[in-house]
Every structure is written in C-alpha cells, then in structure tokens.
Amino acid sequence: MSHYIEKILTAPVYDVAIESPLDAMPRLSQRLGHQIHCKREDLQPVFSFKCRGAYNKMYHLSEQERNQGVICSSAGNHAQGVALAAQKLGIKATIVMPTTTPSIKVDAVKRLGKEWINIVLHGDFYDEASQHAKILQQQHQLTYIHPFDDDYVIAGQGTIALEILRQHPRPIDAIFVPVGGGGLLAGIALLIKALRPNIRLIAVEPDDAASMTQAVRHGSRITLDYVGVFADGVAVKQPGEHTFNIIQKHVDDYITVSTDEICAAMKDLFDDNRAIAEPSGALATAGLKKWAAQQSEKNLNLISIVSGANVNFDRLRYVAERAEIGEKREGLLAVSIPETPGSFLKFCQLIAQDQSITEFNYRYQDSKQAQILVGVQLNNGQRQLEHFIDTLNTHGYPTTDLTHNDLAKSHLRYMIGGAPQNLSNEFLFRFGFPERPGALLHFLKTLGNQFNISLFHYRNHGADYGRVLCAIQSTNRALLDQHLHNIGYDYEEQTHNPAYQHFLQPPTPKT
Structure with missing residues (x-):
C-alpha cells in the first residue's frame, strides 16, 4: 500500500x-x-475525473516512450484525458473508442487533441476497442495508456x-x-x-x-x-x-x-x-x-x-x-374501460379523487372496450400504486401494472394508436391544458356526453400548460365548435395534418 x-x-x-x-x-x-x-x-x-490518471501516467513516461507515441482504448472519458495530456506534454496519441461512444465525447477528443490525436472507432463495447488497441500497439510500437489497470x-x-x-x-x-x-x-x-x-x-x-x-x-x-x-x-x-x-x-x-x-x-x-x-x-x-x-x-x-x-x-x-419511475414517483397502468359515451368522464372522475395523472394514451379500437395507458403520480411509492390498482379493479376497471415493464416504458407508450376501421366524422385537435387539478374534468364536463372522444394523448411536461391531442366524433360541427369555445382552452385543429392523415385517420368508407 x-x-x-x-x-x-x-x-x-x-x-x-x-x-x-x-x-x-x-x-x-x-x-x-x-x-x-x-x-x-x-x-x-x-x-470527468479521467484527466487525473491519464496525465499522471503520461507525465512519468520516459523520453523514448514519449517520442514513440502512445495509444489507448476508451469509452470516451479516458480518451479526453489522454488527449488533454497529449496536448499538454506534446505526445502523439492514437485513441481507440467503441462505435457506440456518444458523439459528444468523440467530438471533445477531436477538439482537445487537434494535431496530436488519431481517432479510431472500433467495436460496440470497451473490451472490443481495447483488444483492437493492443493490436495497433504491437504493430506501431506504441506505449499503451490503460484507462484503469495501471x-x-x-x-x-x-x-x-x-x-x-x-x-x-x-x-x-x-x-x-x-x-x-x-x-x-x-x-x-x-x-x-x-x-x-x-x-x-x-x-x-x-x-x-x-x-x-x-x-x-x-x-x-x-x-x-x-x-x-x-x-x-x-x-x-x-x-x-x-x-x-x-x-x-x-x-x-x-x-x-x-x-x-x-x-x-x-x-x-x-x-x-x-x-x-x-x-x-x-x-x-x-x-x-x-x-x-x-x-x-x-x-x-x-x-x-x-x-x-x-x-x-x-x-x-x-x-x-x-x-x-426510477424515483417511484410515477406508475404506468394498462386499464380497460367500456367503449360507451360518458365512460371516459366517469373513469376520470374516479381517478381524480386522489390521484394526479401524468399521462393518458388512448385510441379507439372497437365498439365494446377501450384500452387506456395511464401514468399516475405517486407520493407514497408502491403502496399507493397498489391501493390505486385495487380501487380501479373494485370499480370494474381491469388494471395491469406496467410500471416495471421495459417494453411499455421504452416503446408502447409512444406507439398506442393506429387507424381504426368503421370510424367516421372524426376531427383532431391540439389543446393547451393548464397544469392544475381539475383541468381534464372541466374539459370533459363542458364537452358533454353528445360527442365521442376517439383519441386522447396527454403527457405532463412540467410546464404551465400541458400538451393534449384529442380526436372527437361529431355529426354537428357547429355544435362541436360551440362546446370547444365554451371550454375556454386554447386549441388548434389538426385534422388536415399529414401526420394524422398518414398514421391515425380512419380510412374513408367505401361507397
């Protein structure tokens, strides 16, 4: 020691x-x-801390080793330490990094080294880059600057x-x-x-x-x-x-x-x-x-x-x-509700009693049952989430906990939707919802039960106003416009948006 x-x-x-x-x-x-x-x-x-070890090693190289040049393998941070030391000490360096290295690290090495550095990208992981660096070391008689085992x-x-x-x-x-x-x-x-x-x-x-x-x-x-x-x-x-x-x-x-x-x-x-x-x-x-x-x-x-x-x-x-989710402050749930007018409002009234919603994903699928992906804010971790799930099941809303489901967290929450069949008279809108309790309930109550919501997406972004995408079916556009005006939220129609038309809009019924 x-x-x-x-x-x-x-x-x-x-x-x-x-x-x-x-x-x-x-x-x-x-x-x-x-x-x-x-x-x-x-x-x-x-x-990063890596400049400490890299410089200490290169400072203690012999004159011959400095003149021959050095090589290292790195996931990015050690590379920057070697590049800085090379610039400071005037030593030529070859740096081998995995191809998966974040571009911010690769670009930083380029800026630091300038004429002193030769960058080689090889392999998907550090160990593969390390093996390649040792081959180059032997070929060119370079001194290897190990990122940790020295x-x-x-x-x-x-x-x-x-x-x-x-x-x-x-x-x-x-x-x-x-x-x-x-x-x-x-x-x-x-x-x-x-x-x-x-x-x-x-x-x-x-x-x-x-x-x-x-x-x-x-x-x-x-x-x-x-x-x-x-x-x-x-x-x-x-x-x-x-x-x-x-x-x-x-x-x-x-x-x-x-x-x-x-x-x-x-x-x-x-x-x-x-x-x-x-x-x-x-x-x-x-x-x-x-x-x-x-x-x-x-x-x-x-x-x-x-x-x-x-x-x-x-x-x-x-x-x-x-x-x-990592802080156990959010849960992610899959919930089934009846596909009937007013069921969305009834469901939201239940969850609004003691739960803050962070995300809502829904797209019409068929005339019987709707599947909703719901994010809920947690103040008491897993215990609160389990109690909420019990409440939903008790009220007839079958619920599955997807909080720790990586597929749901990484992909599903962004992919819910598609273009349903047998759906007509749909209009798409983007709303600015004030981020305050009761904003969603106010929207649903003012809209009333004579319109069917066929798509709904909301995600809390920590701003004063949330971004909401909502599709509404109506055979009376003038009446719908009046209800939307009464809600009092800023909105913009998106029915003719090409993204909606390509991926979400129901096909035109055949005559």
Whole structure:
C-alpha cells in the first residue's frame, strides 16, 4: 500500500485538473434523512475525473516512450484525458473508442487533441476497442495508456480521496464510487483505507454491467457475455487485474442499480446542484440512495462521486421519461374501460379523487372496450400504486401494472394508436391544458356526453400548460365548435395534418 500512497501524494495532476468542489445536496439530504455530499468531478476541464490518471501516467513516461507515441482504448472519458495530456506534454496519441461512444465525447477528443490525436472507432463495447488497441500497439510500437489497470493511473485517480478528506475533515460514514474497470475505486480505496479505514467504501455498478460485483462474488476476474451501454462510461465486461486485487481487499460493499434508478439520480443531481451528469456520472448517487433507504440508522454522512458529465443532450429526453419511475414517483397502468359515451368522464372522475395523472394514451379500437395507458403520480411509492390498482379493479376497471415493464416504458407508450376501421366524422385537435387539478374534468364536463372522444394523448411536461391531442366524433360541427369555445382552452385543429392523415385517420368508407 505504501508504494501506491507515495504515488498518490506525488501525482502532478493539478497541471491539468482542478480540486473539484464537494457540494452539499440539501434536498436529497432532507428526503433521505442523511447528510449527503457529492464530489463534483464533472467540473474537470474534460468534464470527468479521467484527466487525473491519464496525465499522471503520461507525465512519468520516459523520453523514448514519449517520442514513440502512445495509444489507448476508451469509452470516451479516458480518451479526453489522454488527449488533454497529449496536448499538454506534446505526445502523439492514437485513441481507440467503441462505435457506440456518444458523439459528444468523440467530438471533445477531436477538439482537445487537434494535431496530436488519431481517432479510431472500433467495436460496440470497451473490451472490443481495447483488444483492437493492443493490436495497433504491437504493430506501431506504441506505449499503451490503460484507462484503469495501471499503477500511475490508479494513483492519479486516488488524488480525489485526498481532496475529500481535506474538504470534509468531520466523520464520514460511507463513500460511494462508480465502477467500470475499477481504477477510480482502487485509487480511492488505497488512500482512504490507509488514512481513514473506518470509512465504508461502497462500489456501485449498473445491474446490466456489474463485472466487478460478479468478479468479487466468484473470486476471480470473470468476463461477462454482455454489458448494457446506457452507462457507457462503466460498460466493461472484465475488471482490471490490479484493480480487482485492490478492490476485493479494501472495498466494504457492492450495490447495483437499474437504469431507472440512474435516471432518478441524474434528476436529483440537477435539482440540488444543477449538475447535468452522464449516466455513469450519476451511478454512485443512485447507489447511495438505494443503500441509504436500506439503513435503519439516520443522519449518516454520505458522499458520492459524480464522475462525469459527458452526455449527449438528446439522451436527456429518455432520462426525463424514466426518472420519475426510477424515483417511484410515477406508475404506468394498462386499464380497460367500456367503449360507451360518458365512460371516459366517469373513469376520470374516479381517478381524480386522489390521484394526479401524468399521462393518458388512448385510441379507439372497437365498439365494446377501450384500452387506456395511464401514468399516475405517486407520493407514497408502491403502496399507493397498489391501493390505486385495487380501487380501479373494485370499480370494474381491469388494471395491469406496467410500471416495471421495459417494453411499455421504452416503446408502447409512444406507439398506442393506429387507424381504426368503421370510424367516421372524426376531427383532431391540439389543446393547451393548464397544469392544475381539475383541468381534464372541466374539459370533459363542458364537452358533454353528445360527442365521442376517439383519441386522447396527454403527457405532463412540467410546464404551465400541458400538451393534449384529442380526436372527437361529431355529426354537428357547429355544435362541436360551440362546446370547444365554451371550454375556454386554447386549441388548434389538426385534422388536415399529414401526420394524422398518414398514421391515425380512419380510412374513408367505401361507397
């Protein structure tokens, strides 16, 4: 251990890195009943901790190794660290990344390296990129800069632990660290267990990429057949040899989290600190939340490492959809109701008594029964959802819980609909619903029972006005227009919209 401690204490990481802040998370602390802080490695110049280890390794290269050039494989963040170090030290570098690497990381490497970097995209996962990089290393006699399984890389990451102990001299009960290959956790574990062995170290992995957890459980570095790539920064099939040996000796516990739980943690980091973490960057916070919920003791001092912020902006759409389910603040239900005028209003009156609706998906299918996909806001988690399901079943609305059905969450909620047969006199409208209790009931009551709603889609977007798509059947257009005017909501007809005509509009009856 002393061999590593000396390397950590003398690592010149501040040539390229900052001492990242240790931020309090007051909202999450109050909710969980603990004192929670997060270490903001997402604020580094390359928006992740990886510049520490990469620079420390390349700084210690011999003159001959520098002149020959280096090569690395990376899921993106290590690549940026190597690119920054190459620019700082004047070293040519070849960087191999998986083809699945988010474009924001690839583009960042291009900007950082400029004339110093050659980028190669190969394979779908880090391990495939790593194998290809080793082939290129042999062909071109380059020095391999390992992203995690190297003494100098491990030591560079370990400087984070030094900062935590300086920034939080008071007692610390547990530190939560994201794990891919294990370089970050190994470096932190070596220093923490040397100076403050009473602090619990907890490794956090995605449940679909838990290579270190499985390795420790089996007592050897097994290779997973497949790893999920949502948290691409930790999508590693096999942990490092050195990191595995360190971690199995010095880490106290291991926890895995789901994609939904990672999304919920990303939202927590934004709510408390306005941090926009990448999925692997929020991994440790997700693990902290899950672990804290299992503890009987309260007011513990807990710290999570926010390891990076290199996330494509368009991925945030997916994160926003899954965050509420991951926090157990939203349920997703399939409900059957009679296909008769007024049944929609009756159903909404029942659920409006004690339930806030976050989503409504419905499209006419036949004249007997309607299938509705309903999102409901939860304040009391699973218990509240189970009570609501019992209420619906008791009132004659057969209900199926789809909250944890990945097919429903990822695809079905966007695909409900189609063009029904035997449906005529349908008009399509977009409405602006004020986001307040009773808005939907006001709409249905004012519309009355003489019109049939044949399509309805609503999704809460956290704005002052919700966006609603609604199709209404009517043989008296003037009467329908009068009722729509009486509702008092802004609306715009979409019957002639080509998207409706191509995918949703019923076919014209044959004469």
